Amino acid sequence: LERYCEAHKFTFVGGSCVHACLLSPCPYGDHRGVPHRPLDAFSSPREEELQTLVPNMHAVVARELKPRTKPYGCSYALLKNPEGLEITSFVTHTWEEPFSHFVGTLEMALRPDEVVWVCSFALDQNADIKKLLDSDDLLRSPFAKALRQAPKLIVTLDEQLKVPERSWCAFELEKASQWGIPTFMWPYVLTRLQDLEERVDQLDIRRAQATDKIDQERIHRAIQEGIGYDAMNRRLRAFLGDRLRFYEAAVCKHVNMFANLAKDMELARKEKDDARLAALEAERLGQSRLLQLEMERKAWQEVHAAALESVLSSSRSKEGVAAEDQVDVDDDVRQFELRSQLQAELDKACFEKTQAEDALAKVQAEMQELSRELEAARAALLAAASGGAAAAAGGGEWRRSPSYQEPSSAALAVPPPPRTEATPSAPHVVLRTCTAVTLWPSPPSPPLPQPQPRRA
Numbered sequence: 001l002e003r004y005c006e007a008h009k010f011t012f013v014g015g016s017c018v019h020a021c022l023l024s025p026c027p028y029g030d031h032r033g034v035p036h037r038p039l040d041a042f043s044s045p046r047e048e049e050l051q052t053l054v055p056n057m058h059a060v061v062a063r064e065l066k067p068r069t070k071p072y073g074c075s076y077a078l079l080k081n082p083e084g085l086e087i088t089s090f091v092t093h094t095w096e097e098p099f100s101h102f103v104g105t106l107e108m109a110l111r112p113d114e115v116v117w118v119c120s121f122a123l124d125q126n127a128d129i130k131k132l133l134d135s136d137d138l139l140r141s142p143f144a145k146a147l148r149q150a151p152k153l154i155v156t157l158d159e160q161l162k163v164p165e166r167s168w169c170a171f172e173l174e175k176a177s178q179w180g181i182p183t184f185m186w187p188y189v190l191t192r193l194q195d196l197e198e199r200v201d202q203l204d205i206r207r208a209q210a211t212d213k214i215d216q217e218r219i220h221r222a223i224q225e226g227i228g229y230d231a232m233n234r235r236l237r238a239f240l241g242d243r244l245r246f247y248e249a250a251v252c253k254h255v256n257m258f259a260n261l262a263k264d265m266e267l268a269r270k271e272k273d274d275a276r277l278a279a280l281e282a283e284r285l286g287q288s289r290l291l292q293l294e295m296e297r298k299a300w301q302e303v304h305a306a307a308l309e310s311v312l313s314s315s316r317s318k319e320g321v322a323a324e325d326q327v328d329v330d331d332d333v334r335q336f337e338l339r340s341q342l343q344a345e346l347d348k349a350c351f352e353k354t355q356a357e358d359a360l361a362k363v364q365a366e367m368q369e370l371s372r373e374l375e376a377a378r379a380a381l382l383a384a385a386s387g388g389a390a391a392a393a394g395g396g397e398w399r400r401s402p403s404y405q406e407p408s409s410a411a412l413a414v415p416p417p418p419r420t421e422a423t424p425s426a427p428h429v430v431l432r433t434c435t436a437v438t439l440w441p442s443p444p445s446p447p448l449p450q451p452q453p454r455r456a
Contacts, residue, residue: 001060001064001099002100004028004053004059004063005053005054005055007021007027007028008020008021009022009052010051011042011049011050013035016035017035018037019034019053020036020038021038022039024038024039032063032067033070034062034063054096055100056097056098056102057093057095057097057120058095060099060120065120065125066125073124073127074124075123075124075125076121076125077121087115087116088115088116088150089110089116089150089151089152089153089154090116090117090146090147090153090154090172090181091106091153091154091155092153092155092156092163092169092172093155093156093169094158094163094169095120096162101158101159102158104188105157105186105187105188106154109154110154117147117150119143123142133212133215133218138171138218138219143168144175147176147181152181152182152183153172153173153176153182153183154184154186155169155173155183155184155185155243156188161187161195161199164199164203164208164240166208166209167208167209167210167216167219167220168215168219169208170205170208170232171219173236174232174239177235177236177239183239183243184243184247185243196244197244200240200244201237201241203233203237203240204233205232205233205236206220206229257287258284258287261280261283261284261287264276265281265284275363282356282360283356283357283360286352286353
């Protein structure tokens, strides 16, 4: 996808998005049904008209989702799971965010076995989306129906922090606040919390936009006929500010660790050290899992505290007596089970982290041992080479002793002894390499040649 985007730009012709091929001939053939033209086919391909094609959700939908689902007439989610699945998380995000950033954020925020509702995958992108949203009652939209059934809301924040400025995102955030759905905000860059707080303080729903202008007008009209812009702004600012403070308190002790891991991973990529990169990636995912469990546990504690406070307030209003020591037994049981489950998952994640650290330490020790053996072998070779050169240089000319006599041909032609099987007590020669150790039985030493009688 990234290579495709590097080879194209895009513009709008007659209200439709058209990709401009920068290569001639273009190696992407029919472009999987995406409208496209050669660069010289545009009447006035000025630089300001052609925009950079970013590998974001727009490109994923055009290049991947639409071609894959068109023959089946359904969404990608139903193509993979025809019977459907019960969602565990609703995801709010912007389509402008690079797709790799979006996936990376979800890897930090979610367990691998979670079922997420993402609009581009949950809705049939080849269908007329406007018909699905053609209702003045926004609560009948697929977004509201899915969010109402979601146990939690995951908000992925892009580097430009555009989520609060998108109309549908603002609608989903407001409904999550109204319906009391646990909400988790996950910035792609953990260290930009201050920038995000400033953006939230300046939030104004009047500036929120949508890709479809009809959707934008419908959402703004619903806000005006409802609580109004000012009340909506106050509610969203308070809600997002509270979520940010919660997130900041949860990740403050992890920020430096994630930053150091990111630097180490970038260094490993530059050095093409795949083993270290894999170990660092495993450590990053383990730490992300611990952070996620910690945030979920705190969020559920807040939800339980809010529900308990609501019950107590209702009880006070009905009976006029504060009954703070009376707690619903079933609610306590559910809370205890949930707390036990989260603690078990946290213990499991800690155990997996310990295993990953042990594996990393073992690999590093093996690498150090191999490095030492390699250095020893290299030193031995250098010593042997320097010793042979010194002998050749300092020994001068070899002279034969006057009493030396050549051995006869018969004495030299001694047949080799038959090879016998090595016994357990026989000596062995150990040949070591950097990857394995091979044992060969040493052959028995050949007999010395017998002395010949001197001839007169």
